[in-house]
Amino acid sequence: MKTKISFLLNDTLIETGLNPATVLLDFIRSNDFTSAKEGCKEGDCGACTVICGKLNNGKIIYRTINSCLVPVMNINGAHIVTTEGLNNVSGILTPVQKLFLKEGASQCGFCTPGFIVSLTGFFLSDNFNDDILDSIDGNICRCTGHNSIIRAAEYFLSELKDIPEDFDCRIKYLIEKNIIPEFFLSAKEKLIYKQKNIEPKNNKNVSPKYFISGGTDLFVQRPDEMLSSDVSFLSKENSQELIYEKDGSCFIDSTSTVTDIFESKLIQKLFPIISEFTKLFGSTPIRNSATIGGNINNASPIGDMTAFFMALDADMILSDGNESREVSLKDFYTGYKKTVRMPDEFVKSVKFKIPDGHYYFNFEKVSKRTYMDIASVNTALFLQMNEDVITKINISAGGVFETPKFLSMTSDFLTGKKINTDVILEVLEITDSEISPISDARGSEKYKRLLLKRLIWTHFIKLFPELINIKETV
């Protein structure tokens, strides 16, 4: 498949006829932009982090991404910024760079450009009011200068007062402060110009071997194969509404990234509790690339989004490009890494019915490292009550079965029951009988069985603290 890809790399327009499945990191490094490093090639170290700006309704949305997992096709028409681009042409260090120098926040230096990019990207993103440390949750410093980096980051933040909310004003402010170079001012114009000239994407590939969405799993698992296989890219070129309400249901386009979902006003309204656990999903750059379609379709038994939406009893909308069909997420998986999706189908969207009346929702995940890690066990719970009786309950769990697991026996048992310690103690016996975890690098079978039970306790203790006594749960 020959496609011309063009994007803005720092202040230079790039056009390339390169294989569109080439990952961005390989492309920029082979063009002597070596500040981005290859540390792991699986999005787990952040040494390759770049800033990626994409046009959306006439505005550029900047987010950081792992360039090692992003096929260049996915950045067609985007603005990519590396440390080379952030360097001030006059040779004066930017404030972030200066603070790294002052605090000695760079030891061997291999991870450093990735940190500089992440921290700078923080002020370009819409999340610049969040905790600045979350912007570097995808960067590993093995030396490990995290504390000096934290000091540099916090000092940096304290030096910046009254950062403008308005994007254009913020860009000007950041340029004035020498945090970003002037070319950011003209980036939008250049991207709009490029967008008009972008070739329509060739998605007519009748039966590709792979549909590529965010790429954060496929390019970890089989990067070389992507270069030689027939592939079709699902990413959207033109901005459109990805998450919306229609006919009492919430629709989520399969190419929505985890960030898109968590930042969606609709999702935040439906699940106010969500901010408590968004950071448990991957890392900032992974959340910015990984899509819900990919996360659900790759059929990993421990997909976080899968557990989340399974508890909402979501449906998948599959399409072969012409015809669509709906499949309940509960019925989507048929075995380890197997689904009912036909080879020529791709996940178009995910939808769930917006519940009537009051409901409870919770998500729990435990992994070896709390952040930027894959779950040992995860679970989500959706629950509705009438007075003190459970009228509807869905509990999902990951890491305890060959597929993401809907705990149907557990959920059935609890329906119609009152919540108390005895009921939970009783149902956990049932839970234990409907799971079959295996021992692996993420934990032993014994651990996963115990952990799921503790996490189910956690759901109830968290949502109904007055009804459960932890000491009685042992």
Next chain:
Amino acid sequence: MKNYDIIQHVTGKSQFIDDINVPNGTLFAKVFYSKNAHAKITSMDLSEAESIKGVVRILTYKDIPGVNQVGGIVLDEPLLAEDEVHFIGMPVALVIAESMLIAREASDKIKIEYKSLHVITDPREAFSKGLLSIPPRIFESGNTYEAWKKCEFYETGTCESGGQEHLYLETHGAISIPMEGGKVKIISSTQSPTAVQRVTSGILGIPKNMIEVEVLRLGGGFGGKEDQASHWAALSALAAYILNRPVKLVLSRHDDMVMTGKRNPFSSDFKIGLNREGKILAYEVTFYQNSGAAADLSPAILDRALFHCTNSYYVPNVKATGYCCKTNLTPNTAFRGFGGPQGKFVMESAIYKAAEKMDMDPFEIQRINLLKENDEFHYGQKALHVMAEKTWDQCDKEFNIDTVKKKTEEFNSENNLYKKGFAVIPICFGIAFTNTRMNQANALVNIYTDGSVGFSTAAVEMGQGVNAKIREVISRVFSISHDRIRSEPTNTTRSANTSPTAASSGADLNCNAVYLACNKILERLLQSAAEDLGEKNSGNIILKDEKFYLNGEETDLNWNNVIETAYSKRISLCDYAHYSTPELCFDNKINKGNPFRYHVYGTAIIEVTVDCLRGIYKIDSVKAVHDFGSSLNPVIDLGQAEGALIQGLGWMTIEEVIHDKKGRLLTDLLSTYKVPDVHFAPKNIVIKFLNDPNPVGIFNSKAIGEPPLMYGIGVYFALLNAVREFNPDADLEFNAPFTPEKVLLKLYEKKNMTEPKPVAVNHSESI
């Protein structure tokens, strides 16, 4: 103070192996390795792989012109497997192709068949079968046999500590370039250019002067590149030598994790005896070190475990036995601490267990047994300038152990979902290579006629800031600005027969060599200046802030014009010096002597909170008083201390190297092997400098690289304390790392379960 290296790093301009522009025609190499941990190779078919377009050559051991051997201490490790493989990840062949993509594809097409042999992963099993890399090592002082009779309490137990993946962010790599007359130049990511030169010389069967090794910097080493960079450098050199083309070999993260060694896991038995007051009278320990399939550096690592088996304590009667056990894992290797952490963890476990029996707090036993001036270590060295009690007492004064204890108890009485725990951990670490002959370094200092200075030493920069420290020494001796001084890459043609940059001694050794070289030049400059000023005694001249003073009076002479004049007078502006650490000796037959130049001390308090519902935990704080000496660069030293500490915390908590019974590494990617990230790092780390000058250190400084890692050991006991607050019935177990899995299982371990006492939940606890 400007730090040249950091400026390069923050602007993304610093070059690592993979960033270097390779010459045209460079080929790319991929290592094909064994997928079987112990087997005979019955057949290997390269034909399909060789037929792929772009494959230039596939090399096996048969192509090695010299000797197929990379072992350093013991000659027991072939570079490429011959007819047997001994671990998964053992290099078998090298595919050389026009691109890395082709090399990977071809590697997948190599067909190999094995006849499997028995696989051993457990060091105790290896011991029981007599599979030792070296004869047993025994360090002994006093008479433990007699001492047991005097002990009012004694306690025995076992202790396990796991491996640790270095995870230097820059993987192993090398570029080899054929030069005129059969010479090979190797640009390597190694802590030991001389080891690369030695190994390659043996492999190629050519003299060392035909091999030039250059190192600009490393993207992290931590010991992982001390001996094990040689394999990849030698393989790329072999290909370059045979094909007469430049060859680049950079390991992918996965290949690096599968093929290279890690920190040695240790399985140990201990017996500790004390009197009623808690004085330790005797200690016996046996280490079963998992060396992996070859000795590598394990014998030296085992020695350091034996040296440091009593940590910061004076123990009059010691018997420490070490077995270097051969298993079918990747040959394990140096990792920051080099056996010290493994040895100390056992001692701390023994104290914890004894305290339990004696109904004392472990910190009471720790405190009264700390080393005092002139106490003798079990290896015969007298402890001098001891900072054990001083750092402890300073730490107690600053952070107050009793207050921490009281606050922890208060928290625990009010909370049921979360429990806190704390531990105190003193450290003591000897500085010098315990192999005495390695304690030497050399340095070349060049002053150019424009007054700029270049230096070249044996030290390899890997983030520890050794070049900045050397600049500081030069700047102090010459009294010139740092801006004038630049480091040259470490190169075997400028600095020959060097020791690896390791054992925390890189700065000590190389700063001293540089100091000697600078003083030789300075003497000539002062002499020249004296002549120019008509002064007979150059002792009346001093150089300060780039100006020359005669009897305290400023003169017209300054750095630039004195340099120019000296050159005109044909006075050498360059010099070379060799330094060897004085007063070292060690007899490894009786295991007595003065192996160390000095010791580094410190004390830390570590506090944790365990989430008793989920089994996860948070390290709340680490507060330490550390014996830095007079720091040459406090910013660098603080970074080293915090960095080492966090690596130590990682080793004790979430960093878990897991192998299955067949010897396959299950944690072979960053997605399964987890190291501390920004949220794991305790936000509250306070490390106070004990600014006590080191009488034998360069400008009274002390080594810093390794010692603070051992503070991490304390977190194990802090977690154990917190867990036992929730579940007092939990068995005492010393099995690091204390992963969230082990924490949860311990929290809910049912042993001698009594009826749970009903306790009201405090609803204000947020979860």
